[in-house]
Amino acid sequence: MQAERGQHHRSVEVLASKLRRRQIVGSRTAALETLVVLRQVVSRARFSNFEQLVEIIRGVGRRLVEAQPKEHSVGNTVRKVLHHIREEYQTAVGQTGPQAGTSTSGFSISKFVLQGQPRRHVPAQKTEVKTTLKEDDPEDPDSFSKGLKPVLMEAIQDVLDELETVYDNVSKNARDHIHPDEIILTLGRSKTVETFLKTAAHNRHYTVIVAETGPSYDGREMAKSLSSAGISTFLVPDSSIFSLMSRVNKVILGAHVILANGGMFAITGSLIAATAAKAHSTPVVVCAGQFKLTPLWNLYHEYGAVDFGNPSDVLGFNEGELVNKVDVVNPYYDYVAPEFIDAYITNDGDHPPSSIYRLLKETYDDEDNEL
Amino acid sequence: MFDIHQAFRRSLQNPEIAYPLAAIIALTELIENSDAGTMFELVNAIRQGAETLKSKLENPIGVDAGCELFIAFVTLFHHESLTLTDLKRELIRQGQKYAEEAMTYRKKIAELTVGFIKDGSILTHSHSRVVMQTLLLAHQHKRISVFVTEARPRGLGLKTAEALIAAGVPCTVVLDSAVAYVMDKVDFVLVGSEAVVESGGLVNAVGSNQIAIIARAAKKPFYALAESYKFHRLFPLSQYDLPSHNSKILSFSSPSRPTRSASISRPAEDTTTASDPPTASASTNDTEPTSSTSITQQQICKTNPHVDYTRPDLISLVFSDVGSLTPEGVSQYLVGMFAG
Numbered sequence: 001m002q003a004e005r006g007q008h009h010r011s012v013e014v015l016a017s018k019l020r021r022r023q024i025v026g027s028r029t030a031a032l033e034t035l036v037v038l039r040q041v042v043s044r045a046r047f048s049n050f051e052q053l054v055e056i057i058r059g060v061g062r063r064l065v066e067a068q069p070k071e072h073s074v075g076n077t078v079r080k081v082l083h084h085i086r087e088e089y090q091t092a093v094g095q096t097g098p099q100a101g102t103s104t105s106g107f108s109i110s111k112f113v114l115q116g117q118p119r120r121h122v123p124a125q126k127t128e129v130k131t132t133l134k135e136d137d138p139e140d141p142d143s144f145s146k147g148l149k150p151v152l153m154e155a156i157q158d159v160l161d162e163l164e165t166v167y168d169n170v171s172k173n174a175r176d177h178i179h180p181d182e183i184i185l186t187l188g189r190s191k192t193v194e195t196f197l198k199t200a201a202h203n204r205h206y207t208v209i210v211a212e213t214g215p216s217y218d219g220r221e222m223a224k225s226l227s228s229a230g231i232s233t234f235l236v237p238d239s240s241i242f243s244l245m246s247r248v249n250k251v252i253l254g255a256h257v258i259l260a261n262g263g264m265f266a267i268t269g270s271l272i273a274a275t276a277a278k279a280h281s282t283p284v285v286v287c288a289g290q291f292k293l294t295p296l297w298n299l300y301h302e303y304g305a306v307d308f309g310n311p312s313d314v315l316g317f318n319e320g321e322l323v324n325k326v327d328v329v330n331p332y333y334d335y336v337a338p339e340f341i342d343a344y345i346t347n348d349g350d351h352p353p354s355s356i357y358r359l360l361k362e363t364y365d366d367e368d369n370e371l
Numbered sequence: 372m373f374d375i376h377q378a379f380r381r382s383l384q385n386p387e388i389a390y391p392l393a394a395i396i397a398l399t400e401l402i403e404n405s406d407a408g409t410m411f412e413l414v415n416a417i418r419q420g421a422e423t424l425k426s427k428l429e430n431p432i433g434v435d436a437g438c439e440l441f442i443a444f445v446t447l448f449h450h451e452s453l454t455l456t457d458l459k460r461e462l463i464r465q466g467q468k469y470a471e472e473a474m475t476y477r478k479k480i481a482e483l484t485v486g487f488i489k490d491g492s493i494l495t496h497s498h499s500r501v502v503m504q505t506l507l508l509a510h511q512h513k514r515i516s517v518f519v520t521e522a523r524p525r526g527l528g529l530k531t532a533e534a535l536i537a538a539g540v541p542c543t544v545v546l547d548s549a550v551a552y553v554m555d556k557v558d559f560v561l562v563g564s565e566a567v568v569e570s571g572g573l574v575n576a577v578g579s580n581q582i583a584i585i586a587r588a589a590k591k592p593f594y595a596l597a598e599s600y601k602f603h604r605l606f607p608l609s610q611y612d613l614p615s616h617n618s619k620i621l622s623f624s625s626p627s628r629p630t631r632s633a634s635i636s637r638p639a640e641d642t643t644t645a646s647d648p649p650t651a652s653a654s655t656n657d658t659e660p661t662s663s664t665s666i667t668q669q670q671i672c673k674t675n676p677h678v679d680y681t682r683p684d685l686i687s688l689v690f691s692d693v694g695s696l697t698p699e700g701v702s703q704y705l706v707g708m709f710a711g
Contacts, residue, residue, distance in 0.1 A: 109395075109469035112444050113599045114693060116707025261688065261697070297487070297688070297695050354699050366694070 011040050012060050019068035027073035027256065028191065031163055031291045034064060034077040039156050047145050050089055053152075057082055061371040070307045072257045072294040075371060077159070079364040080291070084155040086365060092151055117361065162347070166289035167192055169347035171199035177285060177345065178204050182249040185241070185277075187211040188267040189218035190254025192287045194225060196345070197252070201231045209234045209248065211241055213269050215313040215330060238269055245276040253336075255288040255344075260297045260360050262338030262353025264288075271334035274341070283342045290348045295360050295369045307332040373404035375420045376427050379434075387500065390565075391437030391600040392473050394424060398441050399466030402459055410455065417442055430615040430677055432566045432574055436603035441466070443709055476598040476692035481505040484561070484596060484690045490514045491558040494550070494586075497522035497576040498531045499563020501596045506561075507538055516541040518553050522576055524672045547578050551585050559592040559687075566603035567595065567691075569705045571683030571698025574603070574613060577676050583685035592687040597701075599693050604705050607680050620676050 015024075015037050024030050041060050047053045061078030068074065162169075170192050178184065178200040186193055186208060197208060208231055213219035223235040236244060251273050255264040264286060277284045311328035338353035351359060379397040382388050388396070401420045407413040421438035425431040444465070450458045481504045488509045495502050495517060509515050517535055521544055522528040528544055535542040545553045560582055566574040573579060573595050586593040607613055683698035690696075693704065 107449065108465055108472075109440065109444050110472050110599075112447070113440070113602070113704065113708060116704030117693065260695075354697055357695075357697055357700060358703070361694075 011037050012063055016064055016067035019064060019071060027071065027292055028163065028166065028289065030071045031073040031077045034074045035156060035160050035163065038081055042152050042156065049144060054082060058371050065371055073291050076291050076294055078371060079368045080159055081156055082368050083365050084159060085152055088151045088155045092148060163291060166347050167195040170287050170289060170345060171196045174200035175203040178206055180204050182206045183209060183247055185209045185248040185251045185273060186253065187213045187219050187269050187273055188254060189222040192289060193252055193254045194222060196287045197226060197231060198229045201229060207232045209236055209244060211236055211238050211269060213267060214238055241273050242276040245280045245282060248282055251277045251282055251284045253284065253286050255286050255292055256333055257294045258288055258292050258344065258356060260295055260357045262356045264336050265333040266336055268331055268334050271336050274336050278340055284340055285343050285345060286341055287345045290346050293360055293363060295364055373401060375401055375424050379424055387474060390433030392470060394434040394437035395441045395466060396470050397424065398438065399463055402462055414446060417445060432603065432614055436566050436601055439604055440600055473600060477501045477504045479692045480596050480690050481508045483695060485509050485512060488513055488515060492516045492518060492556055494518045494553060494557040494560045496520045496562045496579055496582055498527035501598065502561055502563045503531065503534060505596060506535060506540060510538060510540045518543050518545050518557060520545055520547050520550060520578060522578055523547055524675060550582050554585050554589040554591060557591060559594060560586045561594050564595050564597040564601055565678050566601050567597045567689055567701050568603050568605045568607060569702050570606055571701045573681040573686060574678050577679045580679040580681045583681045587685050593685055595686055595689045597689055597691050599691050602701060602705055604709055610680050613678065613680055615676065615678050619673060622674055
């Protein structure tokens, strides 16, 4: 038992230290790695009731989130897994969950108020697994976990499949969003946006203006990649975003985190583009996978706020004379408020910023918001 | 004979109980005293009780919200297997349980809201129990200072200020007319509510609307706090759609005009006797001092609203015991409750 605990601790620790050292870059990679670790943890976990299992997963989640609080996709993945596992457990045990409390005993005025709560409508119950699962069986404490594990693995696999196909699913309606001969402005190098634009190029002929996106200059890579896919591409300095905006038909951005109020954190420069777009009434569309939805309302959240990059990208030590005289900050993300954004294109359909909170309630369970 | 209004007043004596909740408690007591023989009679009795209660109040919005919730609950309550006496007993139990549970809502809301408060200044309006609880809780964790509006005509802002200062929170009372002046100094606006309506808009002590407009102009967040029993199925399109609006509000006092005013208003004739009209009007002013000089506060109070409606697009978030919601989220709850 002890050895086993050490075992899954190790894979958790490995990922935690990788996250801490920022060896894992990109929210999708982080989410995938988290899932793989969770799968290991669940497959080895020993538990005799459901609460124990949830506590094990939460423990792992807490550990990973602490290691890199700014990579929100880690926490989101854990929340999503917990949500799926709860659902599977409820179907397996054969109760339809707390929401079906319409019998007289469970019905109260406060529950009545909660009827307005957004939730995903669970499709007709799968009636395959109806083995009698017995929690806290004193004779065979492992029977519960043995019975439940195949379903759990399936649940995790579902999340994994969704993650692996996320770019394709975001892009599947790309042609409906980009019209022939439009001029699109984008910045940074978001894998999601890149796939989205390339997919649209299969059916449409259009032009992309890519801002360089200093100080990382990811935009240059993006421009290269897009033009090699045969899209007519212009690379422009960040300073010309406003002046070009009058010619732009649509701004397409990537996101780092989508917050519950419908705002987002995105690479620096996004706010410039969004503000310029607002001034010209140009639509701003954000492409992002659902794993970026974060149940965080709060801008002042300890870790939710800005992340800073390496100042030497802005002002290197070769400028020795200046280095002592100035403070250099290199914020990595902009907060883009919901009123700047017209739509989110996700792998789960297109949504206005005002309904993001509902999506969150459907995707995660409320009790997991704090892991 | 059971007097619902008396029961309502009795529960209001507890300073922690809001209008909607008092209404629910009163209706529960009504069931207790009802001799209805069928479900139909019972629901009718409850409806009638709600009507009597509302008719006795100048501003029925809060009570209406509570009654509506309770009536919807009673009508949708599954009762096939119960006899009417059992059903009554069960409903009474539910009502009492809810009243008890509802007392914890303010604490819940306060805890939820504190996460949004950082060190700095907050503007609040009038007096609200849930805002007070939130501010006091925030005071334990953050360094906050509070500006509170005087909130004419009832002047309840002073009550807020006194309580906050007593608790050691730096607090200044600002005039209702100084809201625009103070707005640049605050981080956000936090108000309570009388009711949150289906559009997601807010019904609250008069002045909230102008604060929200100024907050929007200054790009400051405007947060509303509302316990879920204040969700009200009403869709006002303007201020005058509120049930609290009546013909007295904003009416003009009947003109007791001087008899000679007719000649004054015709300037063509005045050219000959240029000096005459001014002296005439001065003399009429002297003879009727009551009409122009002594407008009392009570008179103003009578012709002015006590609550106003704030449009949903001016509200950043509504914090309630069911979570932090966008104004759209509130309407979703209402639809879920009353259409389900």
